[in-house]
Amino acid sequence: MDHRVYYEPPANGVERLPTELQLFHAAPLIMRGPHWHAQVEVNFIVRGWAHYKMSGHEVTFSEGDLALFWGGQPHWLDDGSDDLIYAGGHLPLVHFFRLRLPPDVQARLMQGQTLVTHATDASDPVNFARWNNYARSGDPIKVSLAVDELLLRIERIRFSPYSLLPETQAVDDKGELDHHTSPIVVRICEYIADNFREEIDSIDIAVAADIHPKYAMTVFKKSTGMTLNDYINLMRLSYAQAMLMRDVSSVLTIAMDSGFGSLSAFNKAFRKIAGTSPSDFRRDVRGRASAAVSASARQEQPRL
Structure with missing residues (x-):
């Protein structure tokens, strides 16, 4: 029997804020299915290993790996070691395109490839922990420093060996920006x-x-x-996804509040990326949340 606790929608609003950088440093929960968000995801494996199903390929990140991938395509953390700890963040495109990365790398990430480098060192676990603490401190100066230092760390990837998957060959960076x-x-x-x-x-x-x-x-x-319309729709869908998870408003209200001009346009766009209707998505999320609460309650029952 599988006794693991699975991912449920977080209460910290990560998906609800598609335009803001969010940092994390945690033991992640295995996901029951894919999700998406309109940001580039940064993963640093502090301990253990993580296996992702991406759109079109699979990849395993091991301890010490630093990886980037476009979260706008469905992805799924479907397995990991019992001791898995990962750090990183969700990086909005407004920050991503400020990075001094080779243009071909940015484009290939946006088209679904995964960048991974093994060239990390002992300072990275310390730094990622500090950036996460700064980001959650409530101090605007610390928050700004956390963002700036994370972006600089990502930019340094270009000076070390890295790969873009599913291709396995190292990228030859000629420094052209x-x-x-x-x-x-x-x-x-x-x-x-x-x-x-x-x-x-x-x-x-x-x-x-x-x-x-x-x-x-x-x-x-x-x-x-992506086309401009594709990206606008993705931003709207990321916002709507979070509203469906946590809001009691009707699907029609959420569709209009997210920027869609009609319920039919919302349903079509949502089904295209999620593979299900907004109503079924909400029902599934709430059903999983109820099951998780029930399972937790059973585990807490005292033994006689």
Whole structure:
């Protein structure tokens, strides 16, 4: 019999905040199924090992590994060692495209590949623990330092051997950066982050970024592998997913509050990424939560 406790929607609002960087340092729960979020995920394995099912490939991270992958595609932590401890965070695209990473790496991550490096050292466990504490301290200066130091640590990956999976060969980084398109993508992401719950289109985004609409669509597609509409919908879906987990509002209310113009458009977009309807998703989440509470109560019953 499987006695493990499985992942249930967290109470800390990680998925509810698709535009904010969230850090963690914990013993993760094995997940019953895939989830997604509109951020790049950073994983550092402090102890043990973790196995993920990604969209199109599987990967095992071992102690000392540092990995990045795009959380906008369904992914599933389906197994791990009993002593697993991992650290890291959910990195919004507005931060991700500020990173001085090779442009091809950014694009390949957005298209579903996983970056992993074994080139870590004894300072990483200490640093990830400190960044998590700073991020949760409530001190704005500490929070800012945690974000800045994490981003610098990620940028240093380019100077050591790393791989992009499912391909296994190391990447030859020639140090070529695209200094022109990255700031544009940052401006686009910032505008979408502030306005995704409203009715916006490529013209609104282009005006905000001070570029031509066709160029905005081309640059964003080249950098992320997604259209502007795809990304806007993903932001809306990530927000709606969290509302479905924790809010008692109707599916229609959540659809409209998330920025979808109609219930049918919401249902179609949600089913495309989740493989189920919003109503079935909510019913499944709540059913799992009730089962977990019942199992916990049974375990706490005193033995006679």
